Amino acid sequence: MHQLVEYADATPDVRAVYDDIMATRKTDWINNFWKALANDPVTLRRTWESIKQIMAPGALDPLTKEMIYIAVSVTNQCPYCIASHTASACKKGMTGAMFHELMAVVGMANETNRLASGYQVEIDEQFKTP
Amino acid sequence: MHQLVEYADATPDVRAVYDDIMATRKTDWINNFWKALANDPVTLRRTWESIKQIMAPGALDPLTKEMIYIAVSVTNQCPYCIASHTASACKKGMTGAMFHELMAVVGMANETNRLASGYQVEIDEQFKTP
Amino acid sequence: MHQLVEYADATPDVRAVYDDIMATRKTDWINNFWKALANDPVTLRRTWESIKQIMAPGALDPLTKEMIYIAVSVTNQCPYCIASHTASACKKGMTGAMFHELMAVVGMANETNRLASGYQVEIDEQFKTP
Amino acid sequence: MHQLVEYADATPDVRAVYDDIMATRKTDWINNFWKALANDPVTLRRTWESIKQIMAPGALDPLTKEMIYIAVSVTNQCPYCIASHTASACKKGMTGAMFHELMAVVGMANETNRLASGYQVEIDEQFKTP
Amino acid sequence: MHQLVEYADATPDVRAVYDDIMATRKTDWINNFWKALANDPVTLRRTWESIKQIMAPGALDPLTKEMIYIAVSVTNQCPYCIASHTASACKKGMTGAMFHELMAVVGMANETNRLASGYQVEIDEQFKTP
Amino acid sequence: MHQLVEYADATPDVRAVYDDIMATRKTDWINNFWKALANDPVTLRRTWESIKQIMAPGALDPLTKEMIYIAVSVTNQCPYCIASHTASACKKGMTGAMFHELMAVVGMANETNRLASGYQVEIDEQFKTP
DSSP, X not given: OOOOOOGGGOOHHHHHHHHHHHHHHTOSOOOHHHHHHTTSHHHHHHHHHHHHHHHSSSSSOHHHHHHHHHHHHHHTTOHHHHHHHHHHHXXXXXXXXXXXXXXXXXXXXXXXXXXXXXXXXXXXXXXXOO | OOOOOOGGGOOHHHHHHHXXXXXXXXXXOOOHHHHHHTTSHXXXXXXXXXXXXXXXXXXXXXXXXXXXXXXXXXXXXXXXXXXXXXXXXXXTTOOHHHHHHHHHHHHHHHHHHHHHHHTTOOOOHHHHOO | OOOOOXXXXXXXXXXXXXXXXXXXXXXXXXXXXXXXXXXSHHHHHHHHHHHHHHHSSSSSOHHHHHHHHHHHHHHTTOHHXXXXXXXXXXXXXXXXXXXXXXXXXXXXXXXXXXXXHHTTOOOOHHHHOO | OOOOOOGGGOOHHHHHXXXXXXXXXXXXXXXXXXXXXXXXXXXXXXXXXXXXXXXXXXXXXXXXXXXXXXXXXHHTTOHHHHHHHXXXXXXTTXXXXXXXXXXXXXXXXXXXXXXXHHTTOOOOXXXXXX | OOOOOOGGGOOHHHHHHHHHHHHHHTOSOOOXXXXXXXXXXXXXXXXXXXXXXXXXXXXXXXXXXXXXXXXXXHHTTOHHHHHHHHXXXXXXXXXXXXXXXXXXXXXXXXXXXXXXXXXXXXXXXXXXXO | OOOOOOGGGOOHHHHHHHHHHHHXXXXXXXXXXXXXXXXXXXHHHHHHHHHHHHHSSSSSXXXXXXXXXXXXXXXXXXXXXXXXXXXXXXXXTOXXXXXXXXXXXXXXXXXXXXXXXXXXXXXXXXXXXX
C-alpha cells in the first residue's frame, strides 16, 4: 500500500507535481515523503500546493519557517520530519549556532509548558487583552 | 499547594528573582507562572536563569525565539504558554501577518508529521548525511 | 526484562491468553506486542480482555474501529502500533482508497487542532449544549 | 489580533468562504473557528477548501470521517475541536452507543501505544510486508 | 450525550460500581469522571476494575503510582486529570516538597526528550542489552 | 552538525562536564546524549547542571525520579530516553515487577486522560480547593 512511486512509474498528474517540487526547490530528486504520498495523487497535490504557499517568503523568511517546522517536528518526535527539515534548513543557511539555539528554545518550551499545566497556572488578565 | 506568591509575601531569594525578571524584561509586574513556581524557590531560580540565558539575543533574535516558543506551545496545546508567549511576541514586534504565517507553518507541520508517520516513510539516505 | 515470551516457554496462564488471541483472530501466530506483555501475565490478561471487548462488533464495525486505532497511533507517532493496526485493518478489508482518506482526515485534524488552539478560539455556545 | 470577524464586517473574499461553508453544511451560522481564521483570508480559504475536499463522501462516509476527527482531537486534547466535531458527528447521526465505542477505542489505543513503546517492542516481520 | 449520572438516577449496575469506588477509596462522593463514564456502563465497569487493580499496593506503593499518574497527565496537558490526581496524591500524603520535585523531573524529562530527538541521538549499544 | 564529541576530541570545558557526569554517576563512559549536546557546550553544561540538581536525592528518592522520567518518556514516545532511563532505573534497583506496574499505570493514565477530555468532563469543585 505504501510503496514509493518513482518518477519513471508515475502518472502524468503525479509527474507534474514532482516537476514543480524540483523546480521550486531547485533540486533534481524527490524525497520519500512525496513518493509515498503519490499513492494518493489528490493528497499529493493538495499537500504540495499548501506547503508551497505556506513556505514561500512572506512576513517570515523561508529559513525562519524551516526552523519553526523543526520545532514542531521535534516536539512531536517525528524522526522523518526532523531529518528532512533539518537538512532543508541547513541548505537555506542554518548554522550550527542557530541550530543549537533552536534546540535550546524547543527544549525549554517543552519544559515550561508542563510546569505551567502541572502548577495549574491561570492565565493573567494582562494576557487576555488581544 | 499552588497559591501564587506575591512580591509582598516573598522571601528575599524569591524577590531577587522577581527583581531580575522585571529588570531584564523592563516591566513592573510578575506574571502568574513565576508566582506559582515561587512555591519552589530552587526551581524558580533555575528555570529563570535558564530562560534568561536561552532567550537572550544570539545567533537567533529574541522575536524569532518567541515565535519558536509559540510553535511548541501550540503543538502541545498549552493554553497558558500560548497566551503568555503570544503577548510577549507582540511586545517584541510580531505583526499580525507574522503571526498568521507562524500559525500556517505550525498547522502544516503538524499535518505532515502525521502523514510521514502514517505512511511509514523511511528516511532518505540524503538526509542521513550530517 | 523485555525478552519476548514464546509459546513454548510460556506458563499455562499465558498460553491460555495466547490461545484465545489466536482463536479470536483466526490466526496461528502471536505478534511481539503480546509476547512482550507476557512478562507481566496480569497486564497481558487485562489488556487482552479489554481489547477483545472493545474491538468486537457493536455500534461500530471492526474495520471502523481499526481505522480509529490507526488515527490515534499516527497522532501519537507510535511506529509499532501504526504497523500492526495498518496490517490488521488491511486484513479486515481496508482498501488503499480508504487508507488514503483516513490519512487525509488524520493530517487535517492535527492541523486544525493547532489552528484552534493557536488562535485561542473560544467554544461556541451552540457546541456546549449536549 | 484574534478578534472574531463577523459576516457584517467581512471583506468580500471572506464572505465568499462563509457563504460556501453555510451552503455546504446547510446551516445559517459560522462557528468561531472560521471567524478567527478570517483574520488571515489566505489561510481561511486554503483550510476551508482542504477540509471541504477531505470531509466529502468518498471511500469513507462523512460520519466515519467525523469520528476519526474526534479520535485525533481527543488524543491531542483540543477542547475546541472535541466540542465542535462531537456536535458535528451528532448532527450526522452519531448515536450515544457509537460515541461510547469510539471513546473506548481511543482510550485503549492511547494505552497500548505506550505499552508498545515502553516495552520497546520491535515491529514483527509480518507487519513490514506492505 | 455527556450528562452526569447521579447516584439517585443510576441503574443498579452503575450503583454497584459507584458503591465499590466509594468503599475502596473510603469516600462518600463520586467525582465527575465516573459520572460521565456511567453513560456507558460497560466502559465504566471495565475502567474502574482496571484502575482498581492497577492502583492497588504492589511492587510500587499507591502514592508513587499517583505521582506517575500526575507525570503522565501533566505531559499530556489534561486539566481534569491533573486536578483530580493531584488532589488524590495530596490525600495519600504527597507533601509540597514532593510535588515540587515531581514537577521538576517532569519538566526536565519533557525537555531532554526533545533534545534527544532533535539531535537525532542514536541509542547506545549499552542501552540495548536488556 | 550532530557528530558525537568523543572525550579525546573535547575541549577542556566539555571534558570538565564529562568528568563530572562520570564521577556523579560512578561510571566510566559517556552516553551519546551528552556527546551530541557537546556540540553546544553552553547547553551541555546547563542541561547537566539542571539534571544533576533535579535527580539528586531529596523528598523523592532517585529511583522514583527515574521511574517518573520513564513515565514521561514513554508518554512522549521518545525511544532514546526510554532506553536510557530504563537502563538507568534498572541500575538503581528497579525490579521487573516495579517496571510492569510502572507501565500499567502509564498505560492507564494515557487512557483515562483521553476519556476525561473526550467526555468533556468538568473539574469537580472539590478538586479546585488547593
